[in-house]
Amino acid sequence: MTDVVEQSELEAVDRVIIRFAGDSGDGMQLTGDRFTTASAINGNDLATFPDYPAEIRAPAGSLAGVSAFQVQISDHDIMTPGDAPEVMVAMNPAALKSDLHLLTPGGTLIVNNDTFEERNLAKAGYDYNPLEEGDDLSGYRTISVPMTSLTKEACKELGVKPRDAERSKNFFALGLVSWMYSRPIEPTLDWIDQRFAGKDQIIAANKAAFSAGHIYGESAELGDQRVVVKAAPLASGTYTNINGNTALSWGLIAASQLADLPLFLGSYPITPASDILHELAKHKAFGVTTFQAEDEIAAVGAALGASYGGHLGITTTSGPGVALKSETMGLAISLELPLVIINIQRGGPSTGLPTKTEAADLLMAMYGRHGESPMPIVAAKTPSECFFAAIEACRIALEHRTPVMLLSDGYLANGSEPWLLPDVDGLEPINIEFDTEYNHIGEDGEAGYWPYLRDENLVRSMAIPGTPNLMHRIGGIEKEDGSGNISYDPTNHAHMVEVRAERVKRVKVPDIEVAGDPDAEILVVGWGSTWGSITSAMGRVRSNGHKVAHAHLSHLNPFPKNLGEVLEGRTHILVPEMNLGQLSLMLRAEYLVDAKSISKVAGQPFTAGELEQTILEYIEGKSKS
Amino acid sequence: MTDVMDSEAVPETTRADWQSDQEVRWCPGCGDYSILTALQLLLPDLGVRREKTVFISGIGCAARFPYYMNTYGMHSIHGRAPAIATGLALARPDLDIWVVGGDGDMLSIGGNHLIHALRRNTNLNILLFNNQIYGLTKGQFSPTSETGKITKSSPVGLISEPFNPISVAIGAEASFVARTHDMDRKHLQEMFARAHAHSGASFVEVYQNCNVFNDGAFAEITKKDARDDMLINLVHGEPIQFGSEGQFGVVQSVDGVEIVNVSDVGVESLLVHDETRSNPSTAFALSRLASRPNTATPVGVFRAVEREEYASAMSDQVMGVTEERGRGQLKDLLHSLPTWEV
Ligand SMILES: Cc1ncc(C[n+]2csc(CCOP(=O)(O)OP(=O)(O)O)c2C)c(N)n1
Ligand code: SF4
Ligand SMILES: [Mg+2]
Numbered sequence: 007m008t009d010v011v012e013q014s015e016l017e018a019v020d021r022v023i024i025r026f027a028g029d030s031g032d033g034m035q036l037t038g039d040r041f042t043t044a045s046a047i048n049g050n051d052l053a054t055f056p057d058y059p060a061e062i063r064a065p066a067g068s069l070a071g072v073s074a075f076q077v078q079i080s081d082h083d084i085m086t087p088g089d090a091p092e093v094m095v096a097m098n099p100a101a102l103k104s105d106l107h108l109l110t111p112g113g114t115l116i117v118n119n120d121t122f123e124e125r126n127l128a129k130a131g132y133d134y135n136p137l138e139e140g141d142d143l144s145g146y147r148t149i150s151v152p153m154t155s156l157t158k159e160a161c162k163e164l165g166v167k168p169r170d171a172e173r174s175k176n177f178f179a180l181g182l183v184s185w186m187y188s189r190p191i192e193p194t195l196d197w198i199d200q201r202f203a204g205k206d207q208i209i210a211a212n213k214a215a216f217s218a219g220h221i222y223g224e225s226a227e228l229g230d231q232r233v234v235v236k237a238a239p240l241a242s243g244t245y246t247n248i249n250g251n252t253a254l255s256w257g258l259i260a261a262s263q264l265a266d267l268p269l270f271l272g273s274y275p276i277t278p279a280s281d282i283l284h285e286l287a288k289h290k291a292f293g294v295t296t297f298q299a300e301d302e303i304a305a306v307g308a309a310l311g312a313s314y315g316g317h318l319g320i321t322t323t324s325g326p327g328v329a330l331k332s333e334t335m336g337l338a339i340s341l342e343l344p345l346v347i348i349n350i351q352r353g354g355p356s357t358g359l360p361t362k363t364e365a366a367d368l369l370m371a372m373y374g375r376h377g378e379s380p381m382p383i384v385a386a387k388t389p390s391e392c393f394f395a396a397i398e399a400c401r402i403a404l405e406h407r408t409p410v411m412l413l414s415d416g417y418l419a420n421g422s423e424p425w426l427l428p429d430v431d432g433l434e435p436i437n438i439e440f441d442t443e444y445n446h447i448g449e450d451g452e453a454g455y456w457p458y459l460r461d462e463n464l465v466r467s468m469a470i471p472g473t474p475n476l477m478h479r480i481g482g483i484e485k486e487d488g489s490g491n492i493s494y495d496p497t498n499h500a501h502m503v504e505v506r507a508e509r510v511k512r513v514k515v516p517d518i519e520v521a522g523d524p525d526a527e528i529l530v531v532g533w534g535s536t537w538g539s540i541t542s543a544m545g546r547v548r549s550n551g552h553k554v555a556h557a558h559l560s561h562l563n564p565f566p567k568n569l570g571e572v573l574e575g576r577t578h579i580l581v582p583e584m585n586l587g588q589l590s591l592m593l594r595a596e597y598l599v600d601a602k603s604i605s606k607v608a609g610q611p612f613t614a615g616e617l618e619q620t621i622l623e624y625i626e627g628k629s630k631s
Numbered sequence: 632m633t634d635v636m637d638s639e640a641v642p643e644t645t646r647a648d649w650q651s652d653q654e655v656r657w658c659p660g661c662g663d664y665s666i667l668t669a670l671q672l673l674l675p676d677l678g679v680r681r682e683k684t685v686f687i688s689g690i691g692c693a694a695r696f697p698y699y700m701n702t703y704g705m706h707s708i709h710g711r712a713p714a715i716a717t718g719l720a721l722a723r724p725d726l727d728i729w730v731v732g733g734d735g736d737m738l739s740i741g742g743n744h745l746i747h748a749l750r751r752n753t754n755l756n757i758l759l760f761n762n763q764i765y766g767l768t769k770g771q772f773s774p775t776s777e778t779g780k781i782t783k784s785s786p787v788g789l790i791s792e793p794f795n796p797i798s799v800a801i802g803a804e805a806s807f808v809a810r811t812h813d814m815d816r817k818h819l820q821e822m823f824a825r826a827h828a829h830s831g832a833s834f835v836e837v838y839q840n841c842n843v844f845n846d847g848a849f850a851e852i853t854k855k856d857a858r859d860d861m862l863i864n865l866v867h868g869e870p871i872q873f874g875s876e877g878q879f880g881v882v883q884s885v886d887g888v889e890i891v892n893v894s895d896v897g898v899e900s901l902l903v904h905d906e907t908r909s910n911p912s913t914a915f916a917l918s919r920l921a922s923r924p925n926t927a928t929p930v931g932v933f934r935a936v937e938r939e940e941y942a943s944a945m946s947d948q949v950m951g952v953t954e955e956r957g958r959g960q961l962k963d964l965l966h967s968l969p970t971w972e973v
Pocket of ligand 2: 662692840
């Protein structure tokens with residue numbers, strides 16, 4: 007194609023945010039995903055945000071059924087899928103109605119005008135056609151395209167039935183947007199071949215629609231719309247575009263190899279965690295066993311049973327499932343067995359917002375069990391970092407014989423970014439050795455085995471079933487330290503409660519690093535997926551000459567040893583969280599500091615703009631509360 | 632590590648080798664004692680290793696069982712033993728796993744886990760000690776307590792209908808289902824040995840007397856002098872016949888099975904017991920002969936059919952895929968999506 011030649015002549019922009027919005031049945035996730043891959047191959051840095059409804063098939067054309075995919079592509083390092091899109095594709099009136107307010111003033115709106123007929127308009131709640139009347143679209147540059155009819159037209163020759171051809175209209179949109187951003191064509195055509203292999207009619211229709219979209223851009227005098235986003239100067243190496251759940255699954259497999267233990271996943275399907283079950287189920291060749299249990303309680307129980315048998319026991323779920331697992335987590339704490347509980351958080355309480363993001367399970371992870379039952383907590387901060395967070399959670403669980411909660415969320419789970427693939431040989435092995443010998447001489451002088459003898463980190467000895475001579479019983483009733491025999495002795499119980507607390511405190515956690523201006527008066531403390539928005543906001547604030555520091559927690563229990571020091575002497579400590587202030591509560595309790603909560607619970611991540619605004623308010627002293 | 636051992640002969644053991652050093656703490660006279668003794672006496676004859684044997688239990692009096700066995704064991708949480716044991720069995724098909732629990736543990740709070748464990752047919756020996764009461768929590772009704780029963784939590788009489796554990800197990804697609812009782816060591820051992828020999832999930836209901844909160848619940852059928860007339864001993868390949876003189880029998884009827892006088896129908900008309908029928912209807916019908924243990928009640932093996940064992944099928948899948956694709960390499964996995972160079 008001629009694209010390569012043309013690129014150099016086109017206006018270059020440093021970044022662009024595009025949002026594809028349409029009906030759930032319009033294939034917007036696929037379209038967005040494909041555009042992302044083409045951009046990744048083009049060398050851009052990028053970040054994505056799939057934003058889709060909980061209903062599988064909400065009534066066609068309804069507001070509830072709008073499914074969107076936002077992607078930011080850039081020629082430099084970026085952290086988020088961007089705040090306000092500059093380009094929006096609206097495939098139907100409902101998409102326009104629900105998402106138009108997001109489009110940046112002056113932005114480009116591409117609409118499929120074929121769908122703007124009475125019935126669809128009514129379903130979206132319009133009693134007029136906004137493409138023709140009213141001033142909804144004023145202030146935007148609107149490109150109104152009859153995508154459905156042009157797609158049907160393009161497929162006519164192919165003998166594809168019009169109704170089937172209509173389904174390819176998302177490829178028309180993809181073709182048009184690909185043209186606008188000078189994406190190479192071939193990779194997408196090849197991908198269509200692979201993705202729809204065996205369905206020749208569909209391949210032909212999709213390719214025809216894609217080309218028609220591309221040609222439309224070329225011929226419809228949209229030339230001034232065409233720009234190029236150059237490759238980002240990323241560190242050299244091999245990249246792949248990865249979402250959080252895939253990275254997390256791969257991290258679990260990596261951990262299993264690093265520990266040289268087979269991986270056992272017990273799980274019960276729940277959005278947005280199910281994809282980890284799906285991904286791991288594909289990788290049996292890594293010695294992975296996936297067990298879809300009858301419920302979450304059985305899932306965590308089976309994982310604990312596998313851990314007891316010497317495997318790496320893992321369970322994946324989302325908030326409601328964690329609630330069901332809490333008794334078994336308590337058992338794992340009492341048994342002192344390794345176990346990794348993965349919570350891909352979503353909006354709550356109850357069923358809440360299954361497909362929308364929130365990070366309001368921190369206090370549940372920390373305190374959501376009966377009795378004094380502390381558990382280490384690890385949180386991932388970006389989609390690709392989910393890989394390392396998974397390894398870290400498994401490492402702590404195995405090396406410290408404890409259940410560990412790993413927190414991710416819907417935003418990380420489904421969002422994707424280019425990932426510079428790590429050197430797998432450089433990953434540190436996980437040390438776990440099971441006992442094979444007696445470890446104790448009894449009062450009678452006989453050698454025996456005590457399951458609760460501890461090392462300097464208070465990690466207990468562990469012999470797995472099948473080991474000759476070391477037979478012993480463990481259980482959830484309070485046990486005597488050392489022997490593990492049932493004990494109702496009050497002082498022993500007090501001692502065991504202390505030991506379990508101290509065990510978690512002795513988990514080694516790297517010191518927290520302070521980004522930005524380390525000594526700034528204002529410190530932003532974050533955890534989890536807010537990293538991207540905070541980092542972007544920080545960049546903006548600092549480029550305006552202000553000083554601000556950022557500390558991001560990957561370990562929520564125990565906290566890094568230097569956290570107290572880092573918090574000391576700040577004028578303001580700001581804690582942005584997708585909850586009503588859970589980390590700020592923990593910081594206040596632990597360090598007696600005035601940690602101010604900046605909260606957002608709208609099922610959507612923070613935008614960098616929102617955080618920039620808030621930080622500036624503190625800098626300018628407007629918000630002193 | 633243990634593979635080397637496996638090729639060696641299993642060492643001879645005695646009952647004492649299977650007893651842990653923990654003092655047994657059931658109420659004096661509790662039926663659990665005789666079950667424990669029966670199993671500890673049987674295990675030396677099963678040709679198994681102590682270190683390969685694991686007892687997993689939930690919570691309840693019955694669930695204290697693992698503490699008394701000199702094997703590996705886990706006393707877990709109420710109702711969840713079948714789930715935990717399933718994970719262990721999937722991870723470690725080399726182990727011999729027993730699950731022990733009471734009627735509340737396995738049919739109330741853990742009912743869901745029990746039916747799915749049976750349905751999946753994982754190699755577990757599941758022993759349900761049915762005393763028709765909550766023992767450990769001191770005497771509330773259980774899902775097997777009879778309608779009308781007066782207990783602490785049903786002072787005016789229990790309203791609901793009980794489960795018939797054998798019917799539940801058969802309905803849950805169990806491949807091995809048996810019933811025995813705590814007054815007959817030989818029969819207990821025979822059922823335990825059969826359950827152990829079966830590949831897949833084996834379910835054994837043990838009528839167990841709780842002499843503190845539900846004394847005599849099974850006395851009408853298990854008392855020595857009542858047994859002949861009240862216990863219908865199911866023997867594979869034999870006509871189903873009972874009574875001190877063999878005067879009673881079981882025949883197929885329009886909607887199941889019924890008890891008849893042998894003199895009325897002749898021995899040749901009696902139903903010949905066949906544990907291996909793939910259709911569970913007759914086994915189910917047999918389980919319905921007695922709605923309460925105060926009329927003639929079948930004991931023995933109701934059903935023993937061959938069905939794919941879940942854990943081995945699961946590990947076959949893992950091995951099959953591994954053989955087909957070769958052992959997974961982490962580096963290849965990380966490169967399995969489209970990649971590009973910078
Ligand atoms: C989650 C939970 N709920 C309730 C209990 C209290 N509890 C302990 S054992 C039990 C019932 C025991 O009855 P059963 O299972 O029949 O055993 P038995 O004591 O009769 O042998 C109950 C309700 C508990 N330990 N855990
Ligand atoms: S309460 Fe009943 S079941 Fe429990 S130990 Fe005592 S007699 Fe046995
Ligand atoms: Mg009971």
